[in-house]
Amino acid sequence: MSADAPTLCPECDLLQQSPPLPPGGTSCCARCGHTLHRDRPNSVDRTLALTITGLVLFAIANAFPFLSFEMRGRITETTLMTGVWDLAAQGKGEVAAVVLFTSILAPGLQLALLLVVLAPLKWGGRLPPGFPTLFRWFKRLLPWGMIDVFMIGILVSVVKLTDMAHIVPGLSLFAFLLLIFVLAAAQAALDPDAVWERVPLRPEVRHLPNAREAVVACDVCELVVPVAAVDLDARGRSRCPRCTDVLHRRKPESLQRTWALVIAAALCYLPANLYPVMSVTSLGKTQADTILSGVLFLLHHGMWPLAIILFTASIFVPLLKLLSLMFLLLSVQLRSRWRPHERTKLYRITEAIGRWSMVDVYVVTILVALVRLGNLASIEARAGAVFFCAVVILTMFAAMSFDPRLIWDALEQEHDGAATVRSNAG
Template sequence: MSNEQVIGEAVAVCGECDWVMRVPPRAAGEAAQCPRCGHHVAPPAQPDHQRPLAWALATLVMLGLVFAFDFLSFSTRGVAHSMSFFDAARAMSGHDYPSLGVLLFMTTAGLPAAYLLALVCLLVQAARRRSGAMSLALARTLRPLEPWMMADVFIVGVLVSLIKIVTLADVAIGTSFVAFCIYALLLLRTFTLIDWVSLWQNLAPMPVTDTHLETARTGASQDAVACRGCGMAYQPHRHGRCPRCNRRPVSNALDRIQLTWALLVTAVILYIPANIYPIMSTTSLGSTDPQTIIGGVLHLAHTGSWPIAAVIFVASVVVPISKIAALAWLCLAATHGWHDDSRSQMRLYRITEKIGRWSMIDVFVVAVLVALVRAGALMAIEPGPAALCFAAVVIITMVAAHTFDTRRLWGATFERDSP
C-alpha cells in the first residue's frame, strides 16, 4: 500500500515524513518526490485513463481463462491426476484448513477480480466525470488492497512445488498455468498505470476549504491531516470528516508504535509452532513422513536442489526473522529518538514493507502439492498445523509494517530540519 498523500494541484503532504511541499504540474510520465525523504508523493502522470482501463479488462479476460483449463497434471506408477486452479484452495479446505483455502483463493484470484471490476467502473466514471457515494467509497478502498494480491508470489510457489516433486513423478504444465502467468504480469502492469491523483481529481475535484498550508513545515504543526482515502488536506476539528471522500481521520491519540509492538510479539509467538510442527506430511507406499520448514529445506539441499532450498530458506526463515527484527529496531529508534540517519531508516522500512509478502511462498507450495499429489496410499501429501501458523505470521507482520508510523522516525528533525 502506498503511503503518499496528495493535496490539491500544488501542495502535498508526504505520508512518510509529514513534510509539506509544493508540487508543480506533472507532464505525462513525470512523478513527484518528497525532497525530504525521497518518497513518491505523486506517481508518474498518465495522459488519460484509457490505457489502465484496457489493461484491466485484458487482465480480467485472462483471469477467466485460468478457470477454463487444467492447471497441472501429475502421474506416477500408472496413477494420474490433474488439478484445476480452484483445486488448490479446495484441497486445503478439504483437509480441515478452510481458512488457508480462503486465503489462497482471495490473494490470488478473489481480491484481484474484485479490484479489477471496481477499477473498471471507476475509470469509466472518471472518463465521464461522474461519481457518487459508492464510487468514492470504492476509490478509497482499492489502494490498500494492492499489497494483498499475490499472484506473482503464487507463481514462484508453483515452480518450487514442481521442482520438489519432479524426481518422484511426471508433472505436466496445463494451459491454465500459462494463462495465470500472463494474468499475473498483466495485473502488475495495471498497477503501474493507475494515476490515482488524476483519477481522484476526475471523480471528485478538490473542494475549496479554509485550509492554507505553509510549505517547509510539517502538517502536524499546522493542525492539518492528509486524508488516507483521497489525499486531501483538511483540519479535522473543523470538518470532522474529509470534505472530499467523507472518510474519518485516523486519530492521533492512537499509539501506533505500541500497536506495532503488539503485532510483532504475536508474530514471534506464532513463529515458534510454525517451526516446531510439520508444515506438511508426505505419504508414500503407506509410510508417512512429516516435514517441518527447516526439514524441507534440508531435504531439498540433500537431494541436490540447492537453489530451491535457498529460495525456501530465504522466504520462510530469513525474511520473517529479518522483518520482525527490522520493525523492532525501527520501533526502538522511533521511541528512543535514534535519528542520526532518518533517510536510512526510511529505506529499511520500505524494503521491509515490500519483501514481507514473499514469505507466503511456502504456504502456496503446500497448497499446490496437496491439490496435485493425490495417488491414494501410493503417494499423497497433507498440510500440517505449521502451515496455518506460518500464514498467520506472514499476515501479522504485513499488518505490523502498515501500522508503523514512519513520521516518528524523524524525531527531533520532524519540525526543525529542512530538506
C-alpha cells in the same frame, strides 16, 4: 496532479508543493526521498485496456486446470480452487481462507473495482456512484494480491514432484503467468491523482494552506486538508472531504498495535519452523516435512536458486521483519534522532518484502491439491503451516500499523524547540 496542490509526505510528514510534472516525470519528497507523484500519460485508457485483458485472463486462469499430476497411469488435475477446498477439508480452514483471499479474491476484486471505476469515467465522462468507497477499497486490497508469489510457489511445487511423478502444465497456467504481468502493468499505469482530481471539492477545502495553518493529510487519497475544513461524522471522527476515510495525523495507537502484532508473530515463529508444515505419503511410507527440510530437499536436488529463494522467503525474511520492526519500535520509543533516512528505508524494505514469505504456504496448498492418490501418494497439510501462515499475516499487519512518520517526529520537535528559542531571542 495539479501543479499547485500541497502534499504532506506520507512517510515523513513534510509539507511541500509539488512541481508541475513533465510527461512520465516523478516528484520525490525533499526530505526522505519517498516518491510523491508520478505522471502517467493516458492513464485511464491504458489502465482500462489492461484491466479488461486482466479480467479475461483471470476467468481463463480460474476455469481450467493449471497443473496435472500423473503417477502410474493415474491423473489428478488441479484448478486454483482445488487447493483451497482440500485445505479446508483437512481442517486447515484458516490457511484455506488466506490462500483464497490472496490468490483469487484480492486480484479478482482489484480488477473488478478498476473496471467499475474507470469504465464510467472513460465512456460516460463521470465517476460512478459510491466512487470514493470503491476506489478506497481498491487501494486497501493492493498489498493482498499475491499472484506473483503464488507463481514461485508453483515452480517450487513442480520441482518437488519431479522425482515422484510426471507434471503437465495446463492452459490456465499460461493465462495465470500472463495475468501476473498484466495486473502489474495495470497497477503501474494507474494514476490515482488523475482519478481523485475528478471529485469536486468545496472551496474552503481547495484553498492552499498557509504556513501557520494546521493541516492533516488523508492516508487514502493524499488530500491535504486544513484542520478547520474537515468533515465530522456522527461519532465525531474527522473524515476526508474527498474520499470520506477517517483522518488521523498519525496511525492510531501505532506503537501499541505494532508491538502486539510483532509479539504475536514472534510467538508463532518457533512452532512455524519446528512443526512439520506437511506430511508426504509415498508408496505407503509417510515422512514429515518442516520448512527447513523443504529447503534442504531442493539443495540435495541441485536446485540451489529455488533453495535460496525458499530459505530467504520462509526463514530469513520473517525473522528480518520481526527484528527490524522491533528495532524501529524501540528507536521511536527512545526518541532516537539517529539516521532517520536509513530507518525510513528499512521500514520501506520491511513493508515491501513481507508478502514473499507466502511462498511456502502456496507450496503446501498446491502439493495438497495435486498429490491425492491415497496410499500411493498423498500430501497433507500439518500444524506448522497454520503457524507459518499466521507469522506472514501478523507481520504484514504489523508493518502496516507502524507509522514511519513517528521516526521523524523526534527531529520535528527538535526543530520546533530551536524555532521557539530563536523567536524568544528575537
